[in-house]
Amino acid sequence: MKPAKFDYVAPTTVDAAVEALRAANGEGKVLAGGQSLLPLLNFRMTRPAVLVDLNGIRELSFIELRGDRVAIGALTRHREIEQSPLIASKLPVMAAAMRHVAHLAIRNRGTIGGSLSHADPAAELPMLSLLYSASLSVQGPSGRRTIAAEDFFVDALTNCLEPEDIVVEIEFPILQQNGWAFEEVARRFGDFALASIAVSVRRGASTIKDARVAVMGVADTPLRLKEVEGQLRGIAIDDQMPDRFSELVTSSVSANGDLHASAEYRQHLLGQLARRAMQTALAAESDRR
Amino acid sequence: MNSETRPHSSDVLRPRNVGAAIKRTEDPRLLTGRGEYSADRKPDRPLHVAFLRSGQPHARIARIDTVAAQVSPGVVAVFTAENLAGDFKPVIPFSRMPNYYATPIVPLATGKVRYVGEAVAAVIATSRYLAEDALELIDVDYEPLGALSRAETAIAGDAALLHEEAGTNVLIAREFKKGDVAADLKAAAVRVSGRFEMTRKAPLAMEPRSYTAEYDKRRDAVTLYTSSNIPGIVRDAICESLDLPGHRLRVVAPDVGGSFGSKGSLYPEELLICIAARKLGRSLKWTADRLEDVSSSSQAFAEIVDAEMGFDANGIATSLQADVIGDVGAYSIYPWTCGLEPVQVVSFLPGPYKIASYRGAVRGVATCKPPTGPYRGVGRPISTFVAERLMDLGAKALGLDPLEIRRRNLIPAEEFPYRIASGIIWDKTGFVECLEAAAEAVGYEQLRAQQADARKHGRLFGIGIASYAELTGIGSRIAVAPGMPINTGSETAKITIDSTGAITAAFGVASHGQGLETTLAQIVADDLGARFEDVRVIQGDSDEVPMSTGTYASRSAVLGGGAAKHASRILQDKIKRVASHLLEANQDDIEVLDGKAVVIGTDRAVTFKQVAKAVYSDMKTLPVEAREELTGTYTYDPINGTTAAATHIAVVEVDPLTCFVQILKYVVAEDCGRIINPMIVDGQVHGGVAQGIGAALFEELVYDDDGQLLSASLVDYVIPSAPEVPAMDVVHIESESAVAGGFRGMGEGGTIGAPAAIANAIADALSPLGIDVSILPMTPERIFKLMEQTRLNARGKADE
């Protein structure tokens, strides 16, 4: 289990990295935290001619507030996001989700750019990028452009980037919300999710004014459930509301099955998690579990 | 001095090493990365081996083209079965069992491949990277012969044959009988039955299999450093296969990172690396990657058991019968044979219970999977699972408490030694004592009250009990594996004091994590009269003792420990004889303690160093005939072996929403006789239970109908990690055993009891829903399906 031969370059600027990828003629691959890429290299499931190591590019690692958005550099480690007070106060759903991302050792290395680019259908950050309507800033040979998260994930482990593109940073709009929840079930703590849901609501005195819902682990990509969001708008908040929400979610998703969980079981889990998530989102801040 | 007036030996008073919770000698080195595993060997300019493995489950090898690989950069040689043909004799896993076919073991697939992962060709290159590059250039033409992926279908008359020479896919068939089961079942007041299954499991040692063959040009000799727990057996088998005398093939098991049985058989790769080292005159290295280890090391369980138990109206089990189908994989293994795991299931099925009549039949069926082999507990995890499920089913049918039904059926103290149907004899062990101690430690009565309360609130709360007995430290009267011709009944210890006074105790047994370096030194220190820290233990080296079979079957504390005791006494007598000259005292008045020979009750003493000097260096002090070499060698054979037993009690809760099982409480009461080191015993129990939790809830090797392994990486093969393993209470019942030292083997028990206890606890938790547990692991998926089925049934009833 050794990788096939590759060349290795370690640029210190994004421009140089993009240039290295361009020079590799479609045979280049970016190395970030390496937590997903190295196993693929070792299994020879990917065989780049050139590995472009981003770890020396300092400017890619940051978390900063930009008005009504939080911007995160692509090389920012999961652990930094998990521990950031800014994320905790401005993107609380993300803060809650981060401890479900793998194990500490992996979070110390793994990066947000890597997680989004790897596009695992059961990974937390891709789902959160949908929930928040994040926009990815991508640099290629013809300069920078912005890609909306909802356009980014094409299929399982497939994004919409060209081989010369590098994700540089991601902007997360801060949600106007007064209730939220993140729920996940994994076989063991730190495993990829069997099913997961994130909910954000803005509620009035007795109705939902606005809601965001995203799920993962149940389809080839994470999903933002816009139809469900529409159905929630203006809906009355009562005791039946979590049950109704659970039905809305399960009827709008048809889960995939695999070795770890059948479609029926995932669908069941999703329904259960949806109910729990809505209960939590609607609970007063002081009642939160 | 007569015996009344002579000062007593301080033997009884002094703090003894045996029984003390001494920290493991090996741990500082292992925990700080200073251990030396096979892969850490650094021979002169080694070459690296990589194996091309079959992607086909069952196919004829029509042609192998290695031309491109041979000229690939760094490649020194490419081997296939064809160019090794004259270099070895196949190794035959012989057995005297009737109805058994021994599949020959060869280094590389010959003529046919029989499972995905079987080695077909080997590339030897200057680095592993280059070797793996060259693997991609080898071209194999396969003619598919159809996968045999399930034992049940491989038995069918029209199934393709995996080994044509065998004439059948049933490689082993056997039956045990006692009394008239049919009549007793007919007469039974209550009969319970089920079809039980434990799926295929990987032993999954932390260190994958790893071999370094160091070639010695001067003598045309090879030293094989192998991650094996049977280095002596490997030495003997390869010597026979390669026609080498034992002094030209030394086999050493250095630090070994776990085995759990997966390193306890001879492997084709071990043959290959020795053959290739000699052909090329070079040292070679190979370490399996995780994928290779999971898909080519011996695997476990894979059995389906149809079983039935009959009880009289008092809840006494009268009769038991079982038909077992074992999916043994593609080959029989050396030396244990493919009968080891499935035959043990029927040998041990009656367990610690007094059951008047019994019939147990087993068929071991060849399929396109890696061979099954020894795995911690061998056969008994599933025999215990089945017997304990039946006991609980019986209790339920009779309206008895599961604790009570076991009280009524365990073999009581006065009936030992007790012979069960398969001929196994239980010596006196605390069967009932373990049951009662576990019940007390877990607070059984209170738990039942707690359960009643939990059920009122709709919670799925369950308590599961499992009792078992196992045979450990087996002597020469019984073959460890059925009908096996090699002697597994003895072990040798050779203890030497050299000219500097240093003590070295050499054994053939080989620790792969058990802590034998510590426990054997504890025994030697006590019985020789040395300080613990002065005893160096050497183990797992075929050059150190003439013959050894290694560490398996919970034998090393009993056999190695017994040999250590006797050899220590022999050496101590020699020390006393020398000391009596030096101290001018009667031998009987000398005691040996803390590395000194002392005249009892005086301060007259000589150190081991002084004794050694007198014997070896100083030509004046001793008469010539008194200069006995300071060495004690003893080969110990416990003849029959000894029983070990335990009761496990698990308390679980099933989350009805996620279908996950949480273990709330876990208690083990075990009887391993005299405890050498309580910290090590606890550690073995903890580790064994953790593995049992894996078998009960998580671990499953999934092969699809095309014989492809779907769970080949640790992403898909799920093992328990620290958060999934609960804190455990371990209670020790130290009942007397007749073997030397009174030790009973205990390295496997945790894995035997845990699957059954957890299965019973889950069944108990789910019993309000009318759900039974008959397959392990009980994954959330399986629990979900069972609960769905109940929901559907309920709905169906409501609709009627």
Ligand SMILES: Cc1cc2nc3c(=O)[nH]c(=O)nc-3n(C[C@H](O)[C@H](O)[C@H](O)COP(=O)(O)OP(=O)(O)OC[C@H]3O[C@@H](n4cnc5c(N)ncnc54)[C@H](O)[C@@H]3O)c2cc1C
């Ligand atoms: C045992 C284990 C458990 C895990 N569990 C989880 C989990 O529960 N949840 C979860 O979300 N993740 C999990 N992960 C994945 C982990 O979060 C990875 O770190 C992450 O998916 C990839 O990030 P990385 O920085 O390591 O990327 P790398 O492995 O370096 O790269 C991954 C891919 O992204 C590309 N890439 C990386 N950075 C960029 C960039 N800036 N622009 C363009 N392409 C880029 C690479 O070329 C490669 O194709 C787990 C990983 C392991 C090993």
